[in-house]
Amino acid sequence: MGLALALPGAVQALDCGAPTLSLATGREHSRWEEFNPRGEPLLTERGWLQHTALTGTGRCGAASWQAQWAHSQGSRHYDGQTQTGTPVQTSSRLRVDALTLSGWQPLGALDRENPSGTTSPWAWGARLGWRQTDRRIASTSTARGYPERFRAWQLALGARWRLHDAGPWRLSASGWAGGGPGGTARVSLPNADPLTLPLGHNRLLALGLQLDGDARGAQPGAWSWQLRLETQQETTAAGSARAVTRNGVPVAVATMPEIRQRQTVLSAALNRRF
Template sequence: MTPSPLAGLWRAGIWLLCAALPSTVHALDCGTPTLGLGAGREHSHWVERDAQGATVLTERGWLDRIALAAGGPCGAATWEAQWARSQGTRHYDGQTQTGTPVQTSSHLRVDALTLSGWMPVDTFAQTDRQDTDPAWAWGARVGWRQTDRRIASTPTALGYPERFRAWQLALGARWRVHEASGWRLSATGWAGGSPRGTAQVSLPRADPLTLPLGHNRLLALGLQLGSGARNERAGAWSWQLRLESQLETTAAGAARVITRNGVPVAVAWMPEIRQRQTVWSAELNRRF
């Protein structure tokens, strides 16, 4: 399979970002970093649709979530890096390859890495207070996610594991809704996507297979309630409560041949996937 020009540009962009990041951080005179530990719950909803738009599979369930984060100021900008893992079980309501209805469960483990940055927007007049930030900021983030999904077997159908991988880029905006002496409420929004991901599938009685995913689109909204404004008088410890919701649509991928012991036996492709995640979490931070 010949790589597409878009995939080559995507890899080149990621390489340039990684190569330029150390020198950029040094030039921006970054300040004291903050480390955070978070935990919460995630409601996961997964739908697959055929070429005619009909729903062929629905999964929903609750996942446990933990996260590690690091961030801090770099000049006027701020940055944050985060690793998050969500793990749990979803109820599976779908059908076999022959169209027979089947109900079972799927076990999920999702690892996500994100690197994001925010730059304040001087939309409104600023006061002379050193602890006052602009009400608006624009952001950019790059993320990588791996989803391990194992569908449980039933008396009439064998289960199998899948591994989804994809990069995502997004642009965002943040609005400081309200700020008091001891806390701050902010709202954020993100829009973006990715050109293509992959799904590694181990079907029963077949050779392992890698299926391409179609292009991905995402829209995310969030609310963050945190203790204290950013200033030198704030204590080393702080907390944050988050409510985040994300919608994703991944287009159907191209077909690939299924083989058994190297002999072609069928054709398979990943259908259109629609995901919705809603996360409630709490985070404890310490500035060093």
């Protein structure tokens, strides 16, 4: 009750505006590669996923914030090899859920007459993200498939540049660089007990281009739209070895190899300001 009574006063003191909700949909091209310790490729997956994102944005003074849940789902073509080195081709089913909290601080002062709210086209930002990837490799005539679940955190710093801001159009570009500590991979291998493999540290680079349309979207209760093009490249180092058990008895050793991912998303969003 105390928090409910104090929150409106705190929002007013921070000069916070009403939030904007955004629903986006689009297509994502996903590429996944794994490499052995010598840098030789073990497998490659590529395919198109359906992408959906729900985003809430707001502004407090000159600073802005964004909270987003993104979901991607679909399949990729799998071209790799079995544990014995036999070439194999199959497919994998993907379900990816990501939560991201980010904030932007412009380099210029607050400008109430500017639709973007600031006098400078430049801003710096920080974001914290968590992602869960469910991947199920399909069985073939020579090898049994199995499911995996990857989880990892990431922290990144970014810069944004407003390329155009006149009339009803606003075009901006952004870039992020960062990484995170080792995550985990929950694996259910055939004829073995489920096990959790550690992932190595990860690093990422991301670029984005965003076109905002309809200046009326700055008014409370109004609608606006966005077009977004985002690409991200991520490398996860190999993890340490863990024992593979069957009915509690060690039978082998497994290690999650180096993983390189690349995602490119093209989406359209509809926004409503409250």
